[in-house]
Amino acid sequence: MSYLDLPIRAIHEALVAKKTTPVELAKEAIARAKADKENAFETIEEEKALAFAASLGEPEADNLLWGIPYLAKDNFSTKGIETTASSNILNGYVPLFDATVITKLKERKAVLIGKTTLDELAMGGTGTTGHKGITYNPFDPKHERLIGGSSCGSAAAVASSIVPFALGSDTGDSVRKPASYAGLVGMKPTWGRISRYGLFPFAPSLDHVAYFTRNVDDSAIVLEALSGRDEHDSTSSTKPVENYESHVKDGIKGKRIAIIKDINDSITNADLMRSFNASVDALRKEGAIVEDVLFGEKMLQSLYPTYMVISCAEATSNNANLDGIKFGPYYDGKSYAEAMYNARTKGFSELIKRRFIIGSYCLMRENKEELFLAAQRNRAKIVERLNEILKDYDFVYVPAAPSVAPLIHQLSDKLSAEYLIADNHLCLGNFAGLPSITVPLCLQNGLPIGVNLMGRAFEESDLFAAAEVIEEITGLANLSVLNRKEGNL
């Protein structure tokens, strides 16, 4: 056990008491990063991290992130640090500015240790499509199982206790799903709560900054540091930032929780549902009112295709600037168009090209009304239904995934209810922009599965309080591969 295995507040207390120093913590995080066996890293910034840690001076008792090491997914701009989004088309690209979240963490004197792998350009949910190859799940040392994506490296690193928190991004479920597979707390706050300036855009109407921690209290601490209006991002909210940590122990008495019955009905994993139902009983004992609600099966079955149409269409347009001219490797041609053609043909992987073509097809004049606009209208209908439920209930509570991390080459029936609903419902939170948090529920054969809570817009404090109760029920706070906790629910 080292300080890196502890919650942020405990590390902070050790730093303030001078039992350890930012340099010691950074050195240990770097040593652990170098020993990483999961292929979680794009870069380890040893020199910069140690220099920054050494510059921090005296401990700041009122700053919980002072000297705390962290990692960022490699789709956040970091000045002077190569940032590729795990895509060959951005090899060698060194941003000239920091993303706002990187600036905020620098101001709080958190220490950036390195950048983590992702599914190429954050488009994918497996952690297998980045230009450095597959990122593995640390809970499966045989390297047969997915960690999930797209924020695969950040998930693997936090689960391996390399750092106590790591930044990710979440357009459909890219933090909250890997959090389920890696036994972590994965938080995607309200759309607009955290500035996206400097986050490489995938589908801006759905993109969120999100992050991993190993417990709910840490998640509340990190959200307060990241949140707030940013003049560089006109979609960032002007709503005041709360002291989220002060609400973590508020409890759940009298709160109303909706279980989406048609999501649960699509899950075939009986052990998972036994654990889930046990957690529901425990929530009732804590004073919550928990009731089944029907969302509408047809609408739930339309979630995944609606997500695919909207996200691929937005991505097609947002990535038009990746052409090998202004940045990225240049490939010559007879004309500038041919030079771009060569760069994009060589720079994008097959999966990315397929997604762009799907997006382009949905935007073709002949298809736009029937596909793209229909998907956008359907999104409005889905969001209306979700907000209807949240008029009567404080939270929606469901399993975050239908199983433990799948085997890497496992095939699934992509027309089944389990795939379309149970495996892909977390995009509800992106459609509606609502805060949504995954916390560990149980372990099956040593592999974690999480549950997800979603609340009303900008009511993150309530969400943390409810998530904390679940964490107390499961006893799975601070789960990591070094700190497995069997025999829970």
Add this chain to the structure above:
Amino acid sequence: MKTITIDVLKDAANRLLFDLTEAEYQTLYEEFGILTAQMKAIGETGDLSKYEPMTFPFDCETSFLREDEPVKPLSREEALSNASNKLNGQIKLPKVVL
């Protein structure tokens, strides 16, 4: 809706300025079979005509005006620092007029 053929997919790829291998086009063509079946679900959720296309989760309060304060722009060196092909302080491209 436009019928999906390998040629339609190739046309879309070329308009997006990239190419795939023949095997990759075939994979994509097969993927479209599944996607099309999935997309049918969008039309089965009921009447969508009363809904406006949703482009953002919700309206957010923002300001489109900022103080007119001078800011330092990128230097030429900075602006060119990530371009791989440059000459005499400019990005070099193939001739447009031959």
